Every structure is written in C-alpha cells, then in structure tokens.
Amino acid sequence: MGKEGRVSVGIVGASGYGGVQLVRLLMDHPEVELVYLGGDSSAGKSFADIYPHLAHRVAQPIESVDSEAIAARCEVVFLSLPNGFACDLAPQLIDKGCKVLDLSADYRFSDLETYQIWYGKQRQDIAVATKAVYGLPELYRDRIAESQLIGCPGCYPTASLLALAPLLKQGLIVPETAIVDAKSGTSGGGRQAKTGLLLAEADNSFAAYGVARHRHTPEIEQVCSDLAGHQVLVQFTPHLVPMVRGILATVYATLRDPGLVREDLITIYRAFYRNCPWVTICDSGIYPQTKWACGSNLCYIGIETDPRTGRVIVLSAIDNLIKGQAGQAIQCLNLMMGWDESLGLPKLGFYP
Numbered sequence: 001m002g003k004e005g006r007v008s009v010g011i012v013g014a015s016g017y018g019g020v021q022l023v024r025l026l027m028d029h030p031e032v033e034l035v036y037l038g039g040d041s042s043a044g045k046s047f048a049d050i051y052p053h054l055a056h057r058v059a060q061p062i063e064s065v066d067s068e069a070i071a072a073r074c075e076v077v078f079l080s081l082p083n084g085f086a087c088d089l090a091p092q093l094i095d096k097g098c099k100v101l102d103l104s105a106d107y108r109f110s111d112l113e114t115y116q117i118w119y120g121k122q123r124q125d126i127a128v129a130t131k132a133v134y135g136l137p138e139l140y141r142d143r144i145a146e147s148q149l150i151g152c153p154g155c156y157p158t159a160s161l162l163a164l165a166p167l168l169k170q171g172l173i174v175p176e177t178a179i180v181d182a183k184s185g186t187s188g189g190g191r192q193a194k195t196g197l198l199l200a201e202a203d204n205s206f207a208a209y210g211v212a213r214h215r216h217t218p219e220i221e222q223v224c225s226d227l228a229g230h231q232v233l234v235q236f237t238p239h240l241v242p243m244v245r246g247i248l249a250t251v252y253a254t255l256r257d258p259g260l261v262r263e264d265l266i267t268i269y270r271a272f273y274r275n276c277p278w279v280t281i282c283d284s285g286i287y288p289q290t291k292w293a294c295g296s297n298l299c300y301i302g303i304e305t306d307p308r309t310g311r312v313i314v315l316s317a318i319d320n321l322i323k324g325q326a327g328q329a330i331q332c333l334n335l336m337m338g339w340d341e342s343l344g345l346p347k348l349g350f351y352p
C-alpha cells in the first residue's frame, strides 16, 4: 500500500508518450500513488530531465528495470514498452503477485500463433498469456475486473472495434463486408526517432501505410470474430495525418436490412453502450472530429446510412494516447480494483 492507503503503482517505459500520459493521469488519480518509474536509455535520469514541464509535480528518478525491486514496491505495474518486451517481464511480475497492464501487443491475442506470425517473436510465456484479458472495457468489463493481466488494445483497434461492435454483436451487417479506413496523428508512432514521423516527411502530406498488412488487422479480426461468433476477415487501411493526436476510423459495411435508417441505428448504439461512460453516440447528422476527443478518454461515434448502397457508415474519433492507450489502461485498472470506471480520467477534451 502507498501513502494514505493508496495503491502503489509503477510505470515501466515512463519516458515514452504512453508513459508520460500515464504519469500525467495517475498523478491526479485519487486512489493511487506513483512509486516507481522505469526505463532503458532514460534510466539514471530524472523524469524532469526528460519532461521539464512536469518538474514541479514529478520528482522521481527513472530507474533501471529490476522485477524484484518493482514487485517489492508496486501492487500494480503498467508496461508501456515496445512490442516484444512485456512478454519477458510480465511473467516475473505476475509470479510475484503484481497486477499488470500491458500497453503493447504482447497480451492482446488469445492465439499466440497469430501473435508470433504478425510480430515475429517466439513466446515461452504460454501459461501467463492464457490468463490475459483483452482490455476493451465496453466489451469485456466483467472479465477485466477479475483479471491480474490486461493486454490493452491498440489505438486503431479501439476506434475500429467500438464502431463495429454493436453491428456485429446484433447481426446487423454482413461481417465480411466490413472495411475500416483509419487515420492517425503521428504520436501513434511513439517518441522514438523514425524518419516517416519527421515534420518534413509527415507535414503537408497524407498517406496510407501498412496497406493490407498492418499488424492491427488480426487484432481487429480477433474481436470481430468473437462478436460475430465465427471467423471474420476485415479490410483495414491506416493512414498518417499531419497532426499530433487523434484517430478517426471510418467504417463501412453492408446492412442485412437496407431499410434501417440512421435514427434506428443511433437508438441501437445508445442501448448497446448505455452503461459505457466513455462512449458518446452523436445525434443524427452529427459526425465526430478528432479534435473533440483530444485530451479526453471519450470515443465519439457518428452513424449514417446510405440507402443507395445499403451500407452503414460509422465514424469513430478518439485520442490515440488516451482512450487509445493510457486512459483506457487506467479505465481497466479502475475495473480491476473495483473503483468507479471513470475515476481519474479526463471527461472534457482540450478543444480547440
């Protein structure tokens, strides 16, 4: 336990974009105390050396990663590391009794063979991986609450799946017709230097990448298949937009009943998400912008139908670093601890 009965929490990968969002949100979370920050190349520095704007609130040093030391101090550990690292560290922390929330892809797949094919890393931690729960609270709230290990969703899958879930769960579309066309800001690529994320490369430009082979495709398909009750393939195309934060996913699918109009679907979506404080269904004729969600944990969903084609078009906007990453992980923590799902999470965006 931390001070005043608060839960002691650590972050491994504190220097990255996910890490700094976790620090910002957890500093103001009423039930937790941040007791450990860990990293690799940043170890030995102070957090304020990397993020001077937080120097007045966060005095901790960034420490090297030692599972014994982390488990001795932390009840809960967030792993905000590149893919392929959590699967080495999480089993040690789980074994020592910590609750673990992994922001990478390592624990998102119920089928490790799929992970190995798409991520190219062989896994030894099969027993631990089978305990992991996919951290999308709107679909798996009860299982998250019971779990010791959460595989937090990717940013594109979060936006895409929240748009698709009511349609698939209620059999309203032909699942195989689903197409996800998604656009992300550059912070989705993390803080590491990458040529494609340089201002001179990304600014004044707009391009697709990973066409027909992005690693979020099997993640989206895994949950779509679960919802549909049979294997579903999804066409997913991500794009990089010259902005910092935000994802807009535009989802197209053929309605089984082309007579459905947007007002019918809005009613269905509102019923589906009635107990979900972080999903907002827009009024008829309103389509969300990424700017609305920036800085908040909200997912905004707008719905349209096209009677000429018989398709539904669903638009889903999130902040990739909050609902798409750190905020959603904290939403999962709240459920794991039996707290209000909304505790410590920002309800209003930065607009404009």
Ligand SMILES: NC(=O)C1=CN([C@@H]2O[C@H](COP(=O)(O)OP(=O)(O)OC[C@H]3O[C@@H](n4cnc5c(N)ncnc54)[C@H](OP(=O)(O)O)[C@@H]3O)[C@@H](O)[C@H]2O)C=CC1
Residues within 6 Å of the ligand: 012, 013, 014, 015, 016, 017, 018, 019, 038, 039, 040, 041, 042, 043, 065, 080, 081, 082, 083, 085, 103, 104, 105, 153, 154, 155, 187, 188, 189, 190, 191, 192, 320, 321, 324, 325
């Ligand atoms: N950015 C986004 O929108 C989203 C990202 N994700 C996922 O979340 C995870 C974190 O992403 P993000 O914050 O963007 O990434 P960043 O590249 O910004 O940060 C990566 C962090 O990992 C640390 N790190 C790297 N290698 C090691 C190591 N061997 N031991 C300890 N720490 C290490 C780095 O520490 P140091 O600086 O000390 O080397 C750094 O703090 C990734 O798996 C990403 O795919 C998920 C959803 C959305």
Ligand SMILES: CC(=O)N[C@@H](CCC(=O)OP(=O)(O)O)C(=O)O
Residues within 6 Å of the ligand: 083, 103, 104, 105, 153, 154, 155, 156, 184, 185, 186, 187, 188, 189, 190, 216, 238, 240
């Ligand atoms: C713009 C950008 O580069 N976005 C990242 C997605 C970030 C994310 O959610 O990645 P993980 O599944 O690895 O956690 C990408 O396409 O690789």
